[in-house]
Amino acid sequence: MQDYRQPYTSYGGRDAAVIVPPPAPAVSRTAASQQPPASAPRNVAALQPAPRVSTASTPQQFNPAFAPTVVAYNGPERPGTIVINTNERFLYLVQADGTAKRYGVGVGRPGFEWAGTHTITRKAEWPGWTPPPQMRKRQPGLPAHMPGGPDNPLGARAMYLGSTLYRIHGSNQPWSIGQAVSSGCIRMRNEDVIDLYERVGVGTRVKVI
Template sequence: MKRLFLSACAVALGLSGLTIAPADANSLRYAPPPPVMLSPDQIDPWVMQVRPGSFRIEPRDARPRVTSRRVAPAPQRTRQASIAKTKQRVRSIDPRFLPTVVDYDGPHKPGTIIVNTNERYLYLINNDGTARRYGVGVGRPGFEWAGRHKVTRKAEWPSWRPPAEMRQRQPGLPAFMEGGPRNPLGARALYLGSTLYRIHGSNEPWSIGQAVSSGCIRMRNQDVQDLYTRVRVGTNVVVI
């Protein structure tokens, strides 16, 4: 009790500007620290900057958590793949030029090939009053022709020798090209008489149904392969 009393007196005297010597060393060790006093002119400018309600402490679990997650980027097509797909979509064959079987009651005998250049169809007459119909590409304006011929030769993956007139019209064409997928004559060729014209495949299937050739009759490779197995040398060909 005596120590507490002396400590309280020391605090009271300290606030009044007086000092008192401690009774012993332990009295300062266990005495409570004096209160901190701040002048109002020092704290008012700070208190005025704090608006009511500007601070809010939320429970730790209630605070929104921000997490980062790496999202794998969506696969992007290369420019070449995009262009190739666009070309494929634009240059696809019209479905009406795909092979089909139709009725036929005309004057030509079974086994005859009829090419209707206006319709862009080739017909192979069957024995049962029907005909197999294929879509074809034909000669562009200025290269149309009509007539009757026979198949005088058949060739698989034929080589190509562009005529001199064609090479003159289209500089850069080779004088000779071996047969193969890149050859303009495609997978099969049926040669017509002594003419320069052929019924042949094409590495440009989107040209079927169009007038783009120099007079030859173009077919899809799979279609000319089918036709090739159904006709023989000597077959009559009528182009109208």
């Protein structure tokens, strides 16, 4: 597992892709763990304002401002909790030493924003994707089902939130991280969602603000 830790800094800080940019490069297969299968109330008091991050980036390029880092945390959430600040486009995994691991995320586009607290109820590696009926109605060209793999919009890993249709998942569109483009799911780069997936388990508390 790659170690993204960086020097501490102070910090602030939704379903599948709905934009269709040019095809993304295939997911790196240099690590066996990254191979596809063969076949609630808002509480921002704990979040100090983060520097304003520009989401502008060259098409098909990941904006490095959203790369993982370790930041200071002095809020009320317990270690192991995930806090997602949708305005800042950052996900924080609270750690036990007064810090949080911070990852850039993509969030719900206008009209698909949401907030609340759930727990991770299921985890899946290279998950298959079954677009819900309402999404297929909006986008008639979507398949009824897509097997897991590097071309799947859910990416390398998925963590399902409560009984909702929302997930924290990977993406085959890394350039969309830091933008509001999804139907409500929280998307991450594949390498970042793999790292987070290995750090949390079913039952993890997820607070979206």
